[in-house]
Amino acid sequence: MFELLKGVTVLDLSTVVFGPFASQMLADFGADVIKVESPDGDIFRAAAPARSRGMGAGYLNLNRNKRSISLDLKTEAGRATLDRMIADADVFLHNMRPAAIARLDLGHERLATLNPRLVYCAAVGFGSDGPYADDPAYDDVIQSMTGFASMSIDPTAEPRLIPTVLTDKIAGLYAVAGILGALMSRERTGQGLAVEAAMFESLASFMLAEHLSGYVFEPPIGTLRYDRVVSPHRKPYPTADGHIAALPYSTKHWEKFLRLIGRDDLANADWVRDASRRSERIGELYAVLGQATPERTTAEWLTEFKRLDIPCGPVNRLEDLIDDPHLRAVGFFQSTAHPTEGAVTTVRQPLRFAGAATRADRAAPRLGIDGRAVLHEYGMDDAAIDALVASGAMILPAETPGTDDQSE
Incomplete structure (x- = not known):
């Protein structure tokens, strides 16, 4: 990882791909990303294949350079512990729907009173001031709603999803840009900002960058298509x-x-x-x-x-990428020894910074593995931490239901 964001603390409450894709980039840049998980953990931990429970391949490839703490935010003690962390954090990232955030009382307005310098990023499905604001959003839905699924050179073709989690990753890049912009603004003003990165708007913007085409003009002087890329003769x-x-x-x-x-x-x-x-x-x-x-x-x-x-x-297959001579030459694939999962291969951060200080990457964490160490940094002693565990407000690996002892 680089040390560009050394000293920046990110509290990451996000799950699956959208938020974790964004927070991994911040972690790769050197931020201390603390992954705040529920007692059940990020649901993407369960995505196959896996060697052991809670450590699926997709999770491992999206959560390097982070630390994990498992708090039950439905308990008063869990929320109070998170508040203690928020007071000293630089960035708060979540991808919960508005109703869930309201139930947990984790909206920007209250958190800004705890920490006026906090950069608050809501990675959401739809913008908060639109009629879809409370609707659930996943990649399949957003690809369909933004026209990706229906884009075809054959007008009679069935709608088809692009076989990658496109929306989450594109919106994740927008979230990173928003967070970095807000951090730069804070350097000038001393005040944090609320950032909203919405999946629907992000993919619509991405889609219409070229396809707005003739509708750039009022009235339109053409179609909602960029002719070059919809030509039936454009193909491998x-x-x-x-x-x-x-x-x-x-x-x-x-x-x-x-x-x-x-x-x-x-x-x-x-x-x-x-x-x-x-x-x-x-x-x-x-x-x-x-x-x-x-x-x-x-x-x-x-x-x-x-x-x-x-x-x-x-015209490569995915399998061809593994042995691609260019990707191999630039060190795109990283083979590391995970402390509990053995030998694993992940893809490195594709950005490079000439002359930037670096340090060794950290393996994707087991659920809650860093809880005790993290809370020590926030001034809590072992007795207070043990009390949290005893109350059920905090889960440590050996006490995680349905998993083996995963302590290091």
């Missing part, structure tokens, strides 16, 4: 032995490619050389590309396209 192209991704984009790219395949007539055409006119007929050029690629093998095309500096790449 068949080769003599497989497929290839290729994207001639600039005028030079198209001229080089068209001359390569003996289509000087198109290479010399005025409409091809004019970027605006070419964009109106881009589907015709994609069709020409698709007709030409079956004449050579994938390797032959990769060689030719790279020689001409035309963007291209193989």
